[in-house]
Amino acid sequence: MAKTLAACLAWAVARSTVDTARLDAEVLLAHVLDKPRSYIFTWPEKCLNIEQEKQFEQAWQSYCQGKPLAYIIGTREFWSLQLQVNPSTLIPRPETEQLVDAVLRDFPAHTPYVVWDAGAGSGAIALALKKERPAWQVYASDLSLGAAQTAKTNAQNLKLAIHVLQASWLEAAANESLDILVSNPPYIAEDDVHLAALTHEPLSALAAANNGLSDIEQLCLQAMRVLKPQAKLYVEHGYQQQDAVQAVFQQRGFLQIQTEKDYAGLPRFSHGVKP
Numbered sequence: 001m002a003k004t005l006a007a008c009l010a011w012a013v014a015r016s017t018v019d020t021a022r023l024d025a026e027v028l029l030a031h032v033l034d035k036p037r038s039y040i041f042t043w044p045e046k047c048l049n050i051e052q053e054k055q056f057e058q059a060w061q062s063y064c065q066g067k068p069l070a071y072i073i074g075t076r077e078f079w080s081l082q083l084q085v086n087p088s089t090l091i092p093r094p095e096t097e098q099l100v101d102a103v104l105r106d107f108p109a110h111t112p113y114v115v116w117d118a119g120a121g122s123g124a125i126a127l128a129l130k131k132e133r134p135a136w137q138v139y140a141s142d143l144s145l146g147a148a149q150t151a152k153t154n155a156q157n158l159k160l161a162i163h164v165l166q167a168s169w170l171e172a173a174a175n176e177s178l179d180i181l182v183s184n185p186p187y188i189a190e191d192d193v194h195l196a197a198l199t200h201e202p203l204s205a206l207a208a209a210n211n212g213l214s215d216i217e218q219l220c221l222q223a224m225r226v227l228k229p230q231a232k233l234y235v236e237h238g239y240q241q242q243d244a245v246q247a248v249f250q251q252r253g254f255l256q257i258q259t260e261k262d263y264a265g266l267p268r269f270s271h272g273v274k275p
Contacts, residue, residue, distance in 0.1 A: 003053055005029060006044035012060045024069050025060065031073040032056045079128035083154050088146025092124040095262040096184050099236050099269050100128045102260060103182055106232065106271075110135055113179040116226070117141070118169050118219060123151030123162065125182055130160045138162040141172060169218060173226040181223050184236040185215040213244055220252040227274040239266035246270060 003011065012025040030037045032055050033048070048056065059072050070076040070091045076083050078092040079100060085091055107113055112135045117126035120140035130138045140162055142148045148166040155162050165172050170181070216235055223233045233254065237245045242259045249257045254272030262268035 002047040002049065004045050004047050005033075005040050008048060008053065008056055009040070012056075015060065016064055024063065027069060028059055028063065028073060029056055032059070076122075078122075078124040079131065081124075081127055081131065081154075081158055083122045083124055083127070084150055084157070085122050086146070086150060088144055089121040089150050090184075092122060095268055096125065096236060097128070098260070098262055099182060099184065099234055100125055100132075102269065102271065103129060103180060103234055104132055107133075107180060109133055112137060114177060115139065115180040115182065116170065116173055116178050118181065118183040119143075119185050119215070120151050120164070121147050121184075123154045123164065125184065126151070126162050126164075127154060127158060127160050129182075130162050131158075139165065139173070141165045141167040141169065143168045169215075170222040170226050173222075175225055176228050178226050179228055179231050180234070181219075181227055181231070182234040183219055185219060213241070213248060216245060217248050220248050220254070224252055224274060229274060231274050232271055233274070234269060234271040236269045239268060242267040242270070 008029060009022070009025050012028075013021050016025075018024065026037050026040055029040060032052050033039065062072055063069060068091055070085050071087060074084060074086065076085045076091050079097055083092065103115075109132075113133075114137045115126070115129055115133075117123070117129070117138070117140040120126050120142045123140050126138050126140035129136060140151050141164075142151065143166065145166050148164055151162075152164045155164060216237060219235060220233065227233065233249075235245065239262070246257050246259060249270060249272045253275060255275055257270065257272040259267045259270040
């Protein structure tokens with residue numbers, strides 16, 4: 001006998017110890033049904049067909065084995081944008097929206113600034129900035145072919161005209177061509193114990209050498225070449241890296257260096273101005 005929607009949710013929650021299991025089960029069930037979550041609340045006694053029930057149970061087993069929900073359903077919301085994600089891209093985090101907030105706060109809307117999102121992954125930052133600042137010329141680069149293709153697909157689906165390149169950091173950017181450089185680079189130390197819980201996401205987008213600082217050092221070095229005078233660099237980093245990141249900025253000659261906190265009150269991203 002086919003399960004009702006309520007029974008499917010009860011079955012799923014009973015098999016998981018994750019705090020968000022109920023919400024995640026609702027999101028996954030709505031995805032399988034191709035309905036909004038409100039449908040589940042309105043029609044809890046509706047029954048799934050055999051194929052839907054099988055699809056939901058198999059997907060939930062993957063979830064219980066640690067596969068992120070965003071990879072199972074293939075999408076993640078960021079800045080009210082529905083983005084495709086897959087194992088070639090990081091899953092965008094809510095904290096990164098504050099990086100977008102800071103850039104929008106610091107630069108007015110109607111000036112046609114040139115912006116570059118380095119290590120763009122799914123294109124989340126670049127697309128959020130383009131959504132809010134249509135006059136800006138926005139570039140996004142990622143060394144991963146899969147990530148670059150995903151960012152292009154997201155731009156096409158959202159009808160946001162950004163330039164996506166498969167390239168390492170800023171190698172494709174011209175000298176002194178950028179007004180704004182923003183990045184959420186790999187910053188977890190390669191021996192960090194927390195990496196064990198992130199095995200489904202691409203390691204190359206998470207971990208960096210030199211205690212997680214090597215990619216930030218490379219960004220700061222290249223930024224001095226591609227940024228215009230008085231242009232700004234914004235970098236997300238680990239909450240314990242504030243002093244080390246500020247030191248890297250100083251060593252590369254940046255001025256007006258500041259670190260800002262995330263929603264949890266932890267130092268999460270830093271920015272500085274090229275002289």
